[in-house]
Amino acid sequence: MRLELTKRSAPSRLMTYLSPLIGLALALVAGAIMFSILGKPPLQALYAYFIEPVSEMWSVHELLIKAAPLILMGAGLCICYQSNNWNIGAEGQMIIGGMAGSTLPVMLPQFTGPFVLPLMIIMGAMGGMAYAAIPALLKTKFKTNEILTSLMLVYIAQLFLDWMVRGPWRNPEGLNFPETRRFDAFARIPEMIPADGRANFGFVIAIVVALIIWVVMAKTMKGFQVKVIGASPRAARFAGFDANKMVFFAFLVAGATAGLAGIVEVAGATGQLRPTISPGYGFTAIIVAFLGRLNPVGAIIAGLVLALTFLGGEAAQISLGVSDKVARVFQGLILFFVLACDTLILYRIRLIGAKLAPTKGAA
Numbered sequence: 194m195r196l197e198l199t200k201r202s203a204p205s206r207l208m209t210y211l212s213p214l215i216g217l218a219l220a221l222v223a224g225a226i227m228f229s230i231l232g233k234p235p236l237q238a239l240y241a242y243f244i245e246p247v248s249e250m251w252s253v254h255e256l257l258i259k260a261a262p263l264i265l266m267g268a269g270l271c272i273c274y275q276s277n278n279w280n281i282g283a284e285g286q287m288i289i290g291g292m293a294g295s296t297l298p299v300m301l302p303q304f305t306g307p308f309v310l311p312l313m314i315i316m317g318a319m320g321g322m323a324y325a326a327i328p329a330l331l332k333t334k335f336k337t338n339e340i341l342t343s344l345m346l347v348y349i350a351q352l353f354l355d356w357m358v359r360g361p362w363r364n365p366e367g368l369n370f371p372e373t374r375r376f377d378a379f380a381r382i383p384e385m386i387p388a389d390g391r392a393n394f395g396f397v398i399a400i401v402v403a404l405i406i407w408v409v410m411a412k413t414m415k416g417f418q419v420k421v422i423g424a425s426p427r428a429a430r431f432a433g434f435d436a437n438k439m440v441f442f443a444f445l446v447a448g449a450t451a452g453l454a455g456i457v458e459v460a461g462a463t464g465q466l467r468p469t470i471s472p473g474y475g476f477t478a479i480i481v482a483f484l485g486r487l488n489p490v491g492a493i494i495a496g497l498v499l500a501l502t503f504l505g506g507e508a509a510q511i512s513l514g515v516s517d518k519v520a521r522v523f524q525g526l527i528l529f530f531v532l533a534c535d536t537l538i539l540y541r542i543r544l545i546g547a548k549l550a551p552t553k554g555a556a
Contacts (some may be wrong), residue, residue: 216531242505250364254390267481269450282343284475285350290452292321321452395457
């Protein structure tokens with residue numbers, strides 16, 4: 194007996210919708226096995242991951258806070274990956290965007306007013322774009338591998354942030370802690386429902402930006418160019434589409450959304466710069482993009498799911514005493530099974546029985 198993949202004559206519409214659910218179900222089974230091997234009760238672990246984070250209103254607010262940067266960066270990366278540009282450096286672009294947007298409240302705290310936050314948002318997006326333009330330039334001019342350059346730039350951004358908050362931008366009244374001064378109220382993103390939790394309008398910004406990117410991808414010529422260049426570069430050349438311009442377009446959009454994610458995180462959740470402003474959102478956003486089928490609307494749902502695993506990982510650390518690395522492994526299991534089950538869209542699984550060997554004397 195053996196399993197065999199048989200190519201379908203046409204992609205299955207049913208499996209297009211069922212395969213993510215099958216993948217999530219398999220990930221839950223694999224996660225239960227993993228927790229059993231670790232000596233933890235599987236049902237309690239899955240409850241901590243998926244139920245406990247949304248059992249109270251304050252935890253729902255925390256879910257929205259964590260989902261906002263994931264949705265923003267995941268939606269931007271959808272354009273990169275659909276156009277066959279492998280931007281792995283959203284984490285660094287988020288950090289630089291957060292730093293660029295924080296320049297006003299850190300260096301010029303005396304300037305206050307309603308214009309401060311819009312300027313911070315613009316500066317954050319521009320900072321992410323500028324940092325994303327580096328691997329785009331290197332790819333178009335010197336044919337360097339954008340995976341390596343964008344990834345290496347992440348560590349430069351992390352070290353630069355660490356140096357700034359411990360040195361030039363350190364709060365003179367902060368008792369020597371490595372952090373900047375607290376942002377003024379005009380430099381903070383307002384909370385949506387202050388009485389119930391601390392979720393801010395950064396989540397609304399993320400949803401609006403994701404929908405705008407979806408409209409661009411689905412309804413405009415630029416979105417058509419992205420799909421053609423990603424699917425068939427040769428056909429794109431015949432159509433007259435400029436691949437180099439598309440590299441810059443994809444990286445700049447992804448950098449802008451990452452920069453927005455940075456300023457949403459800094460001006461919303463933390464209210465100041467610290468040596469670390471992201472627990473790995475930029476890398477998790479890669480999972481968000483693929484889990485959402487490289488669709489910005491799908492990235493909204495995937496961002497909420499991955500944010501739930503972040504909160505669940507924190508809850509599991511408290512209630513089960515597991516490492517934060519377990520949460521990363523569980524996220525990887527989700528991505529692995531969901532992408533593996535996408536095979537069912539194009540292929541059908543058949544069970545092939547073993548053939549019996551002919552016996553001696555048989556006619």
